[in-house]
Amino acid sequence: MVFALLTPLVIGDIFHLYITLWALGDQRWEFWNWSPMLWTTIILGLTLMVPRITWHLGVGRYVHTRDGVMEKK
DSSP states (O other): OHHHHHHHHHHHHHHHHHHHHHHTGGGGGOGGGOOHHHHHHHHHHHHHHHHHHHHHHTTTSOOHHHHSOOOOO
């Protein structure tokens, strides 16, 4: 269930950052000219995206293939 909730959010985060940077055109690399609102958009987008990606990678959560009971030999 969590997978179904976080997957669209990760996709949305990626596209949101991509479209934001795409819309800047040639100014995307001129960090010193970015407005505070643009900085806020980029930083908040990244801080929301990183935990969602780490969840998909299995960081900080139970993954049965990794954390399951070891087989008896």
